[in-house]
Amino acid sequence: xxxxxxxxxxxxxxxxxxxxxxxxxxxxxxxxxxxxxxxxxxxxxxxxxxxxxxxxxxxxxxxxxxxxxxxxxxxxxxxxxxxxxxxxxxxxxxxxxxxxxxxxxxxxxxxxxxxxxxxxxxxxxxxxxxxxxxxxxxxxxxxxxxxxxxxxxxxxxxxxxxxxxxxxxxxxxxxxxxxxxxxxxxxxxxxxxxxxxxxxxxxxxxxxxxxxxxxxxxxxxxxxxxxxxxxxxxxxxxxxxxxxxxxxxxxxxxxxxxxxxxxxxxxxxxxxxxxxxxxxxxxxxxxxxxxxxxxxx
Amino acid sequence: xxxxxxxxxxxxxxxxxxxxxxxxxxxxxxxxxxxxxxxxxxxxxxxxxxxxxxxxxxxxxxxxxxxxxxxxxxxxxxxxxxxxxxxxxxxxxxxxxxxxxxxxxxxxxxxxxxxxxxxxxxxxxxxxxxxxxxxxxxxxxxxxxxxxxxxxxxxxxxxxxxxxxxxxxxxxxxxxxxxxxxxxxxxxxxxxxxxxxxxxxxxxxxxxxxxxxxxxxxxxxxxxxxxx
Numbered sequence: 001x002x003x004x005x006x007x008x009x010x011x012x013x014x015x016x017x018x019x020x021x022x023x024x025x026x027x028x029x030x031x032x033x034x035x036x037x038x039x040x041x042x043x044x045x046x047x048x049x050x051x052x053x054x055x056x057x058x059x060x061x062x063x064x065x066x067x068x069x070x071x072x073x074x075x076x077x078x079x080x081x082x083x084x085x086x087x088x089x090x091x092x093x094x095x096x097x098x099x100x101x102x103x104x105x106x107x108x109x110x111x112x113x114x115x116x117x118x119x120x121x122x123x124x125x126x127x128x129x130x131x132x133x134x135x136x137x138x139x140x141x142x143x144x145x146x147x148x149x150x151x152x153x154x155x156x157x158x159x160x161x162x163x164x165x166x167x168x169x170x171x172x173x174x175x176x177x178x179x180x181x182x183x184x185x186x187x188x189x190x191x192x193x194x195x196x197x198x199x200x201x202x203x204x205x206x207x208x209x210x211x212x213x214x215x216x217x218x219x220x221x222x223x224x225x226x227x228x229x230x231x232x233x234x235x236x237x238x239x240x241x242x243x244x245x246x247x248x249x250x251x252x253x254x255x256x257x258x259x260x261x262x263x264x265x266x267x268x269x270x271x272x273x274x275x276x277x278x279x280x281x282x283x284x285x286x287x288x289x290x291x292x293x294x295x296x297x
Numbered sequence: 298x299x300x301x302x303x304x305x306x307x308x309x310x311x312x313x314x315x316x317x318x319x320x321x322x323x324x325x326x327x328x329x330x331x332x333x334x335x336x337x338x339x340x341x342x343x344x345x346x347x348x349x350x351x352x353x354x355x356x357x358x359x360x361x362x363x364x365x366x367x368x369x370x371x372x373x374x375x376x377x378x379x380x381x382x383x384x385x386x387x388x389x390x391x392x393x394x395x396x397x398x399x400x401x402x403x404x405x406x407x408x409x410x411x412x413x414x415x416x417x418x419x420x421x422x423x424x425x426x427x428x429x430x431x432x433x434x435x436x437x438x439x440x441x442x443x444x445x446x447x448x449x450x451x452x453x454x455x456x457x458x459x460x461x462x463x464x465x466x467x468x469x470x471x472x473x474x475x476x477x478x479x480x481x482x483x484x485x486x487x488x489x490x491x492x493x494x495x496x497x498x499x500x501x502x503x504x505x506x507x508x509x510x511x512x513x514x515x516x517x518x519x520x521x522x523x524x525x
Contacts, residue, residue, distance in 0.1 A: 002405045019390060205386045208348065209447065210376035211403045212369075 005215075013222025024227065026191045027286070031231025031279050034184035038177055039235045039275050043243060045173035046271070050262050052166040059133055061140045061154040064123040069148040074124060080146055081128055086135040095122040123150060134163075181282060188227065188286030200294045213295045217288060224287025225280050232279035236272040243268045298324050299345060299455065299486070304354035306340050306510075314340035316510035318354070322488065324454065327481045329497050330490040331521055332507040338490045339383075341507060342457055345488070346378040347371050359454055376404055379448030381458040385440045387432040393443045394419070394428040400447050418446040421476055437464040445476060455486040462493050474500060494521035 017024050063081070065074055074092075081090050093101070099120050103111070130139045136154055144152045206216050247264050299322040306315040314337045322328055330338050343349040344356055347363055356363040359377055366374060379400075387396050394415055401411045419425045422442040432440050441464060448456055458477070462470040474496060481487040491497060497504060497520065504519030505512055514522065 004408060005402070005405050008402055202388050202390075205388055206399070206403075207372065208346070208375060208380065208382075208386060209400050209403060210372045211399075212372045215372075215403060 001214075009215075009218035010222055012219035013226065016219060016223045017226055023191055023194060027188050027227045027283070028231045030184055030187040030191060031228055031282055032234050034180050034187075034282065035232055035235035035275050035279050036238060038180050038278060039239045039271065041173055041177055041180070042271060042274065043239065045169065045177075046267070047262055048169050048173075049166065051260050052162055052169075054260050055162055059130075059136050059154060061128040061130070061136060061143060061152060063126045063128060063143050063149055064151040064153070065125060066148045066150045067123055069124075073148050077146055077148060078126060081126060081143055084139065084142055086130045086132075086139040086142075088129045088131045090129075091127045093125055093127060095120045095124050098122045098125055181278060184282045185286045185289070188224075188282060189290040191286075193290040203291070203294045207295070216295065217291055220287045220291045221284055224283040224285070226283070227287065228280035228283025229276065231283065232276045235275050235279070239271055239275065240268050243271070298322065298357075298359060299488075300355075300357040301344070302355045304344065304356060305352045306337075306344070306349065307352050314510055315344075315351070318510075318512060320505065320512060320515070322486060324486055325481070325484045327478075327487045327502040328489070329502055329504045329519075329521075330488065330507060331492070331497060331504060331523065332513075333523070336507045337510040338507050339459060340510075342380075342459055342488065342490055345455065345457060346375050346380055372403075376400075376451060377454045379451070379453035379456045381441075381444045381448045381456070381461050383459040383463065385432070385444040387440060387443055387447075389432055392429050392431050393424060393435065393439075393446075396432070396443055397447045397450050400450050404451060406451075414450055415446075418450045421449075421479070422446045423472065438466065438469045441465060442469075442473065445473060449476075449480050449485075453485065455488065456480060458487075458489045460490055460492060462491065462496060467495075470496065494523070497521040 063077075065077060069077075078090060078092055081087055099116060099122055102122070103114060126143075128139065128143065130136045140152045140154045143149060203216055207213075244264055247261055250261060299320070301318050301320045304315055304318040305313075307313045316337075318337075318341060330341060332338050340349060344351055344363075345358060347366065350363075358374060361370075361374060363374075388399065391399065397415045397418060398411050401414060406414070416425065416428075419428055422445055424439060424442050424446070427435060427439060430439075432443070435443065441461060445458075445461065448458075456477070461473055461477075465473065470493070477487055477489065478500070501518040503517050504514065504522070506514035506522060
């Protein structure tokens with residue numbers, strides 16, 4: 001295809017946007033609504049994913065050491081854990097440190113624990129982190145097999161549930177988004193079909209004058225892409241302002257301290273790009289699909 | 298060059314339009330196709346630019362066998378066959394100029410050549426001053442002339458006109474005929490379906506008469522042959 005023909009297709013596609021007036025508005029509206037929903041879902045899903053991942057990474061194994069173990073044995077345990085393949089980091093904390101940590105964590109009620117400072121009932125402990133969250137379980141079992149280990153804690157149920165929930169959230173979100181995208185494609189191809197009904201005669205004429213299918217299709221392709229791009233403007237603006245507002249208002253509020261949102265940069269921009277791409281895809285697909293059956297002349 | 302052999306056409310609704318057409322039209326000929334309404338003239342014409350496929354028989358246009366022509370190549374056949382449709386088939390939203398230019402945009406002609414060619418044919422059909430008008434703003438006769446200009450603008454080998462003078466006043470009819478003769482003089486094959494006894498009997502050319510899907514008469518410099 002020659003450059004001037006490409007230019008011609010772009011010009012025609014852009015002109016059709018104006019020639020079709022309200023139909024353009026309807027198509028762009030369909031894209032806009034879909035993208036608003038898709039954008040909200042994506043933001044929610046990706047953040048949930050991010051938070052779950054953060055929690056997953058926070059999963060630590062706490063290995064309590066027998067109170068009878070002497071210093072040498074403790075060191076042995078430490079180096080044994082360090083040599084395990086799955087181990088990312090090992091940190092030792094003495095029973096005194098454990099107690100002061102406990103007092104701190106308990107806040108006001110912590111003071112009642114202060115009386116134990118003289119006779120500390122806690123154990124020395126190793127805090128171990130696995131290289132991958134999924135290795136936590138096997139690593140814990142391995143540590144448990146060592147001598148002089150009294151107990152290994154790693155919140156097994158919490159970890160399992162987290163993985164499960166994360167997977168559900170991801171799958172449901174994906175299904176919803178795909179469903180939305182196809183609904184939009186259907187809506188748009190129907191809207192454009194209405195404009196094409198009127199144009200089917202014109203398409204027939206073009207073919208009789210010797211236009212190839214591609215020659216006819218290209219302006220529709222451009223028109224669809226423009227529908228998609230125009231349709232993403234409002235959703236992108238909504239995502240940018242909405243997310244900005246959300247991040248600013250949630251951060252620093254103690255109540256939502258556990259909510260760990262993805263940072264505005266670069267997440268909001270990435271999301272905008274995804275919205276733009278999905279919008280363009282929807283527009284093009286809807287437009288090109290609807291021309292197809294009118295090309296058989 | 299147009300060759301048809303044993304061509305039959307039965308439409309999906311059961312109507313038989315052609316009953317075995319055999320014909321040879323050489324490059325540069327001027328042919329009138331005459332006959333009563335519903336005799337098969339339009340079907341015969343539509344076969345040439347492959348708007349209609351024959352039920353049976355072979356058609357060869359410009360050395361291309363239409364029965365083996367791939368769907369994808371049809372547009373290229375149509376670029377060699379300029380058609381002036383009975384209902385003009387102009388693109389309603391485009392100006393006269395743009396309608397004619399479309400036939401050249403399709404073949405990716407350069408903008409400079411497009412401008413020159415379009416202005417040339419507009420002058421030939423006498424519509425230079427109405428280039429910017431859209432079809433709805435033109436009279437029937439003017440639309441007819443735009444359609445004619447579009448059909449000839451890319452110098453096709455064959456020009457087909459389906460009752461081109463049906464909607465015209467006598468004066469414009471003669472003007473159009475003058476245009477046809479002019480392009481025919483340049484070596485373009487001219488095929489014209491018509492009901493105009495006056496034209497056929499005045500400008501003597503080869504006449505093919507179609508009745509009930511058959512060619513019943515084929516004579517050089519023939520008469521219209523039907524009572525009006």
